[in-house]
Amino acid sequence: GDSVTQMEGPVTLSEEACLTINCTYTATGYPSLFWYVQYPGEGLQLLLKATKADDKGSNKGFEATYRKETTSFHLEKGSVQVSDSAVYFCALSGAGAQKLVFGQGTRLTINP
Amino acid sequence: GAVVSQHPSRVICKSGTSVKIECRSLDFQATTMFWYRQFPKKSLMLMATSNEGSKATYEQGVEKDKFLINHASLTLSTLTVTSAHPEDSSFYICSANRAGGRETQYFGPGTRLLVL
Numbered sequence: 711g712d713s714v715t716q717m718e719g720p721v722t723l724s725e726e727a728c729l730t731i732n733c734t735y736t737a738t739g740y741p742s743l744f745w746y747v748q749y750p751g752e753g754l755q756l757l758l759k760a761t762k763a764d765d766k767g768s769n770k771g772f773e774a775t776y777r778k779e780t781t782s783f784h785l786e787k788g789s790v791q792v793s794d795s796a797v798y799f800c801a802l803s804g805a806g807a808q809k810l811v812f813g814q815g816t817r818l819t820i821n822p
Numbered sequence: 823g824a825v826v827s828q829h830p831s832r833v834i835c836k837s838g839t840s841v842k843i844e845c846r847s848l849d850f851q852a853t854t855m856f857w858y859r860q861f862p863k864k865s866l867m868l869m870a871t872s873n874e875g876s877k878a879t880y881e882q883g884v885e886k887d888k889f890l891i892n893h894a895s896l897t898l899s900t901l902t903v904t905s906a907h908p909e910d911s912s913f914y915i916c917s918a919n920r921a922g923g924r925e926t927q928y929f930g931p932g933t934r935l936l937v938l
Contacts, residue, residue, distance in 0.1 A: 746929075752931060753826070753828075753915065753929040753930050753931035753932055754866075754915070754917075754929040755929070756926055756927075756928075759926070799865065799866070808854055808856075808871070808919055808927075809856060809868055809871055810856075810866075810868070810917075810927060811868075812865045812866045813865060814864065814865040815863075815864070815865050817863075
């Protein structure tokens, strides 16, 4: 079945550092890919998404590119802030399907 | 827009009792709602998909008689944990797809259940 594998956490960085959280997937067909963020004490929020190969999703300085050749959707940000501290989930929904398959989540902590 | 609420946010109950959790889409109609369970430091596991006016579709390994789901209207779905036991303690999260929308799920803030 479909699956998502994320970089193991936790990840701790200093403010203004570069961030990459790796995400790879296994799916049949052409899934849509998502990054969700869960801030402390809150529910999941959609951060960005891409629905077809070579699409780039972006939001709040974060970017991820749908790479079909490497089945990857790595999350990147050039300069992180303390407020980016959260748990990040990579997810996919299969072609024609509504339900989401999540990765295990990566906890990110940014120190001032 | 696209706000999903859950009630209660936290509940503590005795073993053997039943607990109902509500999931509401506040500013949109949701033809489909999803119920997830999140274990500590683990990812979200889909429990069931709930469609308005029809029976829920449960994922493999989820006991439908233990986790009763009702989606009686386009804005409300409920999850009832029947005869709860300590191993049912978890964080339960719902999400909703906007009617006519595509793919994006909007998540509730979650309900923390502790069974003593």
